Amino acid sequence: MNFDTSIAVAMSGGVDSSTTAAILVHEGARVVGLTLQLWDQTRLAGRHGIPEAPKAGRCCSLDDVYDARRVAEQLGIPYYVVNQEERFERDVVRPFVAEYLSGRTPIPCSLCNNFLKFDQLLRTARGIGAERIATGHYAINEFDARRGRWILKRPADRAKDQTYFLFGLTQEQLARTLFPLGRMTKPEVRAAARRHGLRLAEKPDSQEICFVPGGDYKQFLSAYLEEQGETMPETAGELVTASGAVIGQHDGIFNFTVGQRKGLGVSSPSPLYVLKIDRASHRVTVGADAELATRTLLARQLNWIAIEKLTAPMRVEVKIRHRHEPARATIEPEGADECVATFDEPQRAVTPGQSAVFYDGDEVVGGGWIA
Amino acid sequence: MPRVYCDANATTPLAPEVLDAMRPFLLEEFGNASSIHREGQQARRAVERARETLASFFHCREAEVIFNSGGTEGDNTAILGLMRAGDHLITTAIEHEAVLRAAERAGARGAEVTFVAPRANGLVDPEEIRRALRPATRLVSVMLANNETGVVQPVEEIGKIVAEAGAYFHIDAVQGAGKIEFDVRRFGCHLCSISAHKMHGPKGVGALYVRRGTPLDPLMVGGSHERRQRAGTQNVPGIVALGKAAELVMTNLVDGTIERVAALRDRLEAGILRIAGTAVNGADAPRVANTTNIRFEQVEGEALVIALDLKGVAVSGGSACHSGSTEPSHVLMAMGLDKQAARASLRFSLLRTATKEDVDRVLQLVPEAVEHLRKLAPTTVAG
Numbered sequence: 001m002n003f004d005t006s007i008a009v010a011m012s013g014g015v016d017s018s019t020t021a022a023i024l025v026h027e028g029a030r031v032v033g034l035t036l037q038l039w040d041q042t043r044l045a046g047r048h049g050i051p052e053a054p055k056a057g058r059c060c061s062l063d064d065v066y067d068a069r070r071v072a073e074q075l076g077i078p079y080y081v082v083n084q085e086e087r088f089e090r091d092v093v094r095p096f097v098a099e100y101l102s103g104r105t106p107i108p109c110s111l112c113n114n115f116l117k118f119d120q121l122l123r124t125a126r127g128i129g130a131e132r133i134a135t136g137h138y139a140i141n142e143f144d145a146r147r148g149r150w151i152l153k154r155p156a157d158r159a160k161d162q163t164y165f166l167f168g169l170t171q172e173q174l175a176r177t178l179f180p181l182g183r184m185t186k187p188e189v190r191a192a193a194r195r196h197g198l199r200l201a202e203k204p205d206s207q208e209i210c211f212v213p214g215g216d217y218k219q220f221l222s223a224y225l226e227e228q229g230e231t232m233p234e235t236a237g238e239l240v241t242a243s244g245a246v247i248g249q250h251d252g253i254f255n256f257t258v259g260q261r262k263g264l265g266v267s268s269p270s271p272l273y274v275l276k277i278d279r280a281s282h283r284v285t286v287g288a289d290a291e292l293a294t295r296t297l298l299a300r301q302l303n304w305i306a307i308e309k310l311t312a313p314m315r316v317e318v319k320i321r322h323r324h325e326p327a328r329a330t331i332e333p334e335g336a337d338e339c340v341a342t343f344d345e346p347q348r349a350v351t352p353g354q355s356a357v358f359y360d361g362d363e364v365v366g367g368g369w370i371a
Numbered sequence: 372m373p374r375v376y377c378d379a380n381a382t383t384p385l386a387p388e389v390l391d392a393m394r395p396f397l398l399e400e401f402g403n404a405s406s407i408h409r410e411g412q413q414a415r416r417a418v419e420r421a422r423e424t425l426a427s428f429f430h431c432r433e434a435e436v437i438f439n440s441g442g443t444e445g446d447n448t449a450i451l452g453l454m455r456a457g458d459h460l461i462t463t464a465i466e467h468e469a470v471l472r473a474a475e476r477a478g479a480r481g482a483e484v485t486f487v488a489p490r491a492n493g494l495v496d497p498e499e500i501r502r503a504l505r506p507a508t509r510l511v512s513v514m515l516a517n518n519e520t521g522v523v524q525p526v527e528e529i530g531k532i533v534a535e536a537g538a539y540f541h542i543d544a545v546q547g548a549g550k551i552e553f554d555v556r557r558f559g560c561h562l563c564s565i566s567a568h569k570m571h572g573p574k575g576v577g578a579l580y581v582r583r584g585t586p587l588d589p590l591m592v593g594g595s596h597e598r599r600q601r602a603g604t605q606n607v608p609g610i611v612a613l614g615k616a617a618e619l620v621m622t623n624l625v626d627g628t629i630e631r632v633a634a635l636r637d638r639l640e641a642g643i644l645r646i647a648g649t650a651v652n653g654a655d656a657p658r659v660a661n662t663t664n665i666r667f668e669q670v671e672g673e674a675l676v677i678a679l680d681l682k683g684v685a686v687s688g689g690s691a692c693h694s695g696s697t698e699p700s701h702v703l704m705a706m707g708l709d710k711q712a713a714r715a716s717l718r719f720s721l722l723r724t725a726t727k728e729d730v731d732r733v734l735q736l737v738p739e740a741v742e743h744l745r746k747l748a749p750t751t752v753a754g
Contacts, residue, residue: 006681032681037696065695080677083696086710127674127744128681 006030007178008125009134010117011072011079013064015203016136016181018071019189022196023180024134025075032130033072033079035065036116038088039211047223050213067200074197082124084116091115093211097221101233103253103277104353107165107322108209114168122176132176137162140182140362141174150174152305152364157185164322167357167367168303221254237282239266242275242291253277256284259292259349273349293346299331299356299368300338306365310339316358316365318343320350326359339368374683375729379569379661380518380546380720381687385612386571392615393573396608404605405596414607421614428617429563429580430554437600438610441577442545443469444590445564448579448601449541450474450512452587453562456481458509461538463487463495463524464705466514470543471701474512483507491707493522493653497529504532510539515547515558519689519702519718520653521662523551530559539585545569545577549620550629550659561585567609571723572616576609628723633660635730636721640665642734643719646741652703652716661721664703670744672714673697678740684733687718 009021011033024031041061046052065081072079092111099106117135125133138160140153150171154161169177181189193201208215225232232252239248248266250256255263260274264286273292276285297320304310310333317326318341328344341356350370357367396417402410404418418438426433439445446469454460454477462474464486471486478484485503489495495513511533516523526542533540541562544553549570555563563580567573581587581600593602623629640663643649648668667675672688673696679686689700699713708716719733 035696069695078681080680081696082673082677083698123747124671124674124677126747127671128678129743 005132006032006128006130007132007134008032008034008121008128008130010121010136011035011068012136013067013071013200014136014206015193015198015200016138016189018068018136018198018200019193019196020134020136020180021071021075021077022198023192024178025077026196031075031077031134032125032128033068033075033077034121034124035068035079035081036088036121037065037081037083037085038112038116039085039093041211041213044213044220044223044227047226048219049216050219050223067203071198071200074199082121084120087120088112088116088211093224097224099353100217100221100254101235103235103256103279105257105351106353107355108211109165110168110355113165118169118173118177122173126176132178134178134180136181137166137179138181138186139163139166139179141169141177141179143175147306149306149308153182153362154359154364155179155182160186163359163364164319164355164357167305167355167364169305170303171305174305218255235282237284239264239284239286242285242287247286250284253279253282253284258351277352289348292348294343294350295346296340296342297347297350297356298334298338298340298371300371302337302339302366302368304366306360306363310366314358314365316341316360318347319357319359320347320370321354331358338371372683372732374685375732376685377719377721377725377729377733378685378687379722380521380718382568382574383571383722385573386616386619388619389572389612389615393608393612396611400607402607404607405594414605417611418605418607421610424614424617425578428548428553428621429578430556431580432583434598435581435583437579437581437597438605438613439577439579439597439601440575440606441568442467442543442564442566445545445562445566445577445579446470446512446541446543447473448587448590449562449564450477450510452590453510453539453541453585454480454482455509457483457507459483459485459505459507460510460512461485461487461500461503461508462512463489463514465489465493465495465517465519465702466512467518467543467545470512470514482509488705489522492656493517493520493702493706494656495524495529497525497532500529501532501536504536504538508536508538510541512541512543515542515544516550516659516662517653517702518546519700520656520664520706521546521658521720522653522656523547523659526558526560534559547659549617549623550661552624555580555582562587567613567616570616570620572612573609576606576613578613623723629660632721632723632725635725635727636661636663636719638727639663639719639721639730639733642730643737646738652706652708661723661725662718663720664716664718666708666712666716667741668712668715669748670715670741671748672717674744675717675740678744679736682736682740684736687720688716689713 007029011017044050092108096106096108138155144151212220235252238246256274272286275287313330313332318329319326327347329341331339331341334340352370354370355367356370358365400413402414404414422433422436425436450473474484487499540560542560544563545566548565561582566577589600591602650666652664676688688697699710703713
């Protein structure tokens with residue numbers, strides 16, 4: 001690897017990013033550790049049932065910053081915490097809230113990657129003299145000379161694959177990013193952490209959305225809007241069947257996500273699922289599991305990685321949520337910055353607000369946001 | 372390349388003379404100043420000698436000097452020890468967190484608190500203090516010099532206004548002590564906090580001047596140390612060190628050190644102002660000799676601090692938040708800067724040992740770092 005200039009490692013205080021830093025240091029790179037301070041975990045404490053004292057082990061918690069700093073000290077690298085709370089709130093938290101309030105199901109991690117980790121962090125890194133950044137994401141990026149493009153590929157550890165959240169990376173960002181864990185499995189990463197003497201080698205993985213304590217997004221929405229002095233918009237409405245029969249009422253469209261079964265508040269002989277959330281009428285359509293299947297989806301705000309632009313129909317596999325086995329489909333361009341994916345087999349619960357990421361084997365072709 | 376430390380307002384290194392003075396009290400003269408025996412008496416004598424020095428530093432009686440753990444304790448004691456439920460407190464929006472948080476706590480305990488905003492140049496207008504006065508005003512707390520801008524506040528005038536109103540007056544002098552002429556009688560204050568480590572003493576020791584007759588409730592209770600005003604075994608080596616540090620800064624005030632540092636600060640400031648899109652925050656206000664706070668348009672201050680650190684220059688941005696990252700300075704925002712401008716501002720504060728070579732090294736590194744950051748800045752400024 002070429003180590004002419006410093007590499008800034010995005011350190012969260014977790015095993016993956018800590019090991020990333022350790023690996024690069026031991027390979028002889030000049031490494032600077034950076035932690036993005038994105039959200040004050042105590043900010044909404046005590047509102048709407050959010051605990052007064054936040055639990056440890058969440059992104060940006062003081063404990064995580066402490067852990068990251070200790071790792072940097074152990075590795076003997078310079079380390080800084082960079083405050084990006086305002087940008088995070090503007091580009092990730094507010095859109096997250098707005099999406100739920102309009103009946104969609106957002107993925108804040110992708111927004112954070114696009115706006116904070118690979119945009120702002122890279123800019124800060126370059127500002128301080130590090131021309132490249134490295135993160136602990138499980139993904140592979142490499143330059144393909146034949147196509148003259150940077151390619152993003154699924155990692156060795158399929159269970160940890162994070163390419164779904166990285167579809168928005170530009171060629172420039174890919175060129176300046178290292179994913180040192182891409183060819184390792186999680187057990188290998190933990191083994192490397194132990195080998196490098198990192199005390200946090202056994203620290204559990206974090207799963208939840210970093211700024212939503214306990215994973216209760218509804219509690220977060222209420223607490224955040226209250227803090228902002230905004231009232232929760234009135235989105236209560238009817239629960240209807242696909243044929244239009246009203247079978248109940250609901251308290252607000254933000255309580256639902258497509259495919260959801262629990263918490264509908266109506267009893268039915270066979271299980272009912274949310275099929276559709278209509279933002280304008282506040283109507284939530286429910287129906288049987290079989291009715292959840294859809295053959296097509298429209299994706300917007302596209303980003304292409306393996307290709308420059310989609311100009312003709314292309315055979316791909318499409319992943320419609322993080323834990324979804326990619327399904328075979330044909331994608332075709334549709335208007336400006338949109339494309340339609342037509343699945344070979346209908347897919348269950350295509351959810352507006354999530355992203356559709358297109359794969360060609362191991363390669364990420366590109367992706368967009370499900371309309 | 373040796374590092375250049377331009378963050379004297381954060382802390383200063385121990386002066387060698389101070390270390391020499393305190394060393395015996397860490398080793399052979401280890402006694403507890405409250406003990407009856409010879410070891411205790413030796414320690415007590417050293418503490419009282421230091422108190423004598425501090426009395427001449429403050430221009431007060433020895434009995435009016437209370438040794439404590441530093442600026443935060445002094446500020447907390449002054450505010451929380453005096454304020455009762457129903458009382459009114461006046462302070463300013465540019466105080467150190469030790470005052471602001473203590474004022475908020477006094478508020479939570481039933482006091483009324485007014486935060487007076489400064490003018491755009493960082494100066495608190497004494498007339499604003501006068502306008503904020505109420506019959507229930509018990510305490511006015513204003514800093515001597517601002518830690519971020521170096522702006523020296525008109526405490527003498529404020530002291531007169533407070534005296535007319537019959538209220539108590541506290542001065543947080545942590546940043547002013549040792550940098551400007553100092554006399555609590557002239558300031559007209561009842562309480563004045565200072566800290567050793569801002570003037571080449573050790574961390575964790577300071578003093579609070581308490582004018583005789585000021586009804587101050589101690590913050591720490593326990594033994595009858597410090598005339599029952601501050602319980603806890605006296606930090607003998609620290610107190611001795613504070614005495615020595617105070618003695619040295621009193622010399623600095625008359626031996627030309629201040630003028631020499633001021634000339635270096637002016638050289639630094641003039642050099643940086645040659646970069647386009649820069650301005651001094653608090654430029655037209657009186658300032659302590661070692662401090663300049665400069666705004667670099669279109670620059671992320673936090674990145675500039677890190678870039679300079681990696682190149683060997685220690686400066687600071689806003690105030691450190693809980694995680695160690697920086698928040699936009701509440702001082703600069705109170706002066707009317709928006710978040711963007713506050714975040715684009717850096718504080719350079721020189722040690723009394725600073726040299727022309729130090730300044731020139733900074734002047735060589737800052738322009739290139741600023742230019743580099745500006746090149747990478749997004750075309751549309753994120754707000």
